[in-house]
Amino acid sequence: MHAVSTISSFQQWLQAAPSEVPVACSIVLHGTPAALCPRLSAGIAAYLNEYDDDGDGRWLAVPSDLVPLITDDPSHRHLLGLAGEAEHYQPTNPYGIQRALAALAARGHCVLDSPLASAATCGLKNVFHVGIGLPPDSMADCHIILNPGLILIKCLPQIVGDVFLEWLNSQARKPEPLHGL
Secondary structure: OHHHHHHHHHHHHHHHOOOOOOOOOEEEEEOOOOOOOOHHHHHHHHHHHHHOHHHOOOOEEEEOOHHHHHHHOHHHHHHOOOHHHHHOOOOOOHHHHHHHHHHHHHHOOEEEEOOOHHHHHOOOOOEEEEEEOOOOHHHOOOOEEEOOOOOOHHHHHHHHHHHHHHHHOOHHHOOOOOOOO
């Protein structure tokens, strides 16, 4: 039953914004303890649906168990722009999962919590990386690292959401104006 409602939420999210909408940002969680999954990603998405005015309520938490269901369905792959790729590899293998994660992150307005999401989104400029836990080497490129042992669990979605919104709207992310035109 849970998988059906999650797929339904994914389908609604995928069809919510036309493809010509400018690229939105996504959030990737690194090292989330099992006790927090998928509650943390759902909490962040819910928080951003309330406070991210530009998101228009389109934020979606994408738990790791949803991604194989997405990649296994040809219509979902097609909507993500991955239709022709199934000829070259098995969509549900790790490479196929990474391709789907990258496509989801590139589309924006999603919170990804999957062990493969870090590698899949490496190099995408529209991704905000959040480390949850103590910072091993794999979290060196995270924008923020939080220790859930020192922060109330119920506060984590708000903290991540607020820091993300500050990053999203920072002057450092905005293109510099062209002078003399």
